[in-house]
Amino acid sequence: MFVEPHFGKSRQNRVHKVGWIEVICGCMFSGKTEELIRRLNRATIARQHVEIFKPALDTRYHKEDIVSHNATAIRSTPVQFANDILLLAGDCDVVGVDEAQFFDSEIVEVCNKLANSGKRVIVAGLDMDFEGKPFGPMPFLLAIAEFVTKVHAICAQSGELASFSFRLAENKDKVMLGETQEYEARNRRYFIEGMQRQKPKENRNKDKEGNQGKT
Secondary structure (H helix, E strand, O other): OOOOOOOHHHHHHHHOOOOEEEEEEOOOOOOOOHHHHHHHHHHHHHOOEEEEEEEEOOOOOOOOOOEEOOEEEEEOOOEEHHHHOOOOOOOOOEEEEEHHHHHOOOHHHHHHHHHHOOOEEEEEEEEEEOOEEOOOOHHHHHOOEEEEEEEOEEEEOOOEOOEEEEEOOOOOOOOOOOOOOEEEEEEEHHHHHHHHOOOOOHHHHHHHHHHHHOO
16 A cells, blocks of 8 residues: 655645655556545645646546546546646645646646645546557656556456456447446456457468467
8 A cells, every 4th residue: 555755734845845746547447546535635634725626528427526437536626637737736735636637738838837846646447448559648647756556357257367458348448438348347368368359360370370470
């Protein structure tokens, strides 16, 4: 479990220190939002001023609140662009950002500016998209963060630890909001098997011929 390196009213000490960035990443259904909400609630208990943001396009559970898959919720401010966070964060101590993969690339510089001004920045997001590739600005956020937590789900096929988000629907758009009807968590083996089955038949044959040529 993540333990905060500093606590208390950081506003009193901001002149003497800069802030830092924490990134919580993983696949779908791994508890990223749950962990984000846990940390933000602890900061609130410590009487810190907390501001929370999410992309305006994420309206799956609520237009404004951040809501986990387990229905844990916390109030937030939806924003269209990452730079809006700089304008709205004000004089807070802690900034929380959920679903960071959906923001534009400016989110990286925004988080840096917030941390440099003395704020604790907690970011949660998918590290990989439905094809198993790095998702949007997340690799860059992982690179600049002082603290990184990778959480895992349970593979829907094997019951083992899962780190991939497998899309059940045939939609190939990079961004497609969905829940258990559209996605399931899988480990590497079942993710690869599923991706192979979704390929057109002619592509599968080419892959098979290529693998035979290597032996």
